[in-house]
Amino acid sequence: MADLSPLAEAARRHDPDRFLCALFAPPEKREAQFLLIAFNHELARAREAASNPMAALIRLQWWRDAVEEAHAGQPPRRHEVAGPLAEAIAAGRLDPSDLLGMVDAREAETEDEIPSRAALLAYLRGTAGGFAVASGHALGAPPEALPALQSLGAAYGMAGLLRSIPAQARQSRSLLPADLLGEHGLSSADAAQDPRQPGVAAVARQLVTDGMNLLRQGAVRLPRGVGSAALPAVLARRDLRRMAAPGWDPALPPPARGLGDRLAVMWAGWRRG
Incomplete structure (x- = not known):
């Protein structure tokens, strides 16, 4: 794709x-979407790039300070x-409270484990859910659309978490909730060491059901112009349906995105506008 901005190239x-999904945002608002994607990537890599949890927290604090300084009008x-983030905040294109919420939610990744199913859902609502809210805000979504x-x-x-179980194991990590693993006699360390254990698959299937429930909670009609903020759910639905099918093994690397996935997003993007 020609003539991509640096932020768009980083997002891609x-x-x-x-x-x-961001390509289906109104043209004048796409750059803010690309910036939000780049910001989210920086937060996501805080734990991956850090040598220990404290270093990850320091990275997250750096971004928290960057947002707060920009909101206060200090130099970027x-x-x-x-730099672009500070400009977008100053211009009112991104809401600093949304961004700070995304930073706060990432702190859960610095812990040794996700303690419970409830904690996992809170983490997801703050991270990927927080991204969707920030995206919707930037597109002008009304307040009543944000919970969906x-x-x-x-x-x-x-x-995405379920797709990444093999990748988590390679990093000696597991984001599966400890309480559900405990019901199968496993700890988070056990799941990280060997995701091929039957208990891991059983927990993963429980979480597929939770993912489907989240999709149902978000099944509302959105106003035109903000549909691109909901488009990642098209991929989530396809992924979760694959995972719900017999024979799915969460310990195996997931299939790469295919033409069918891209066409599904494109069709939904053209319909929603």
């Missing part, structure tokens, strides 16, 4: 799902994302 490289920090967008975003986050 780091988060192709949301990049495709020298960073390829922080948060649920749809959380559903996308759930599907």
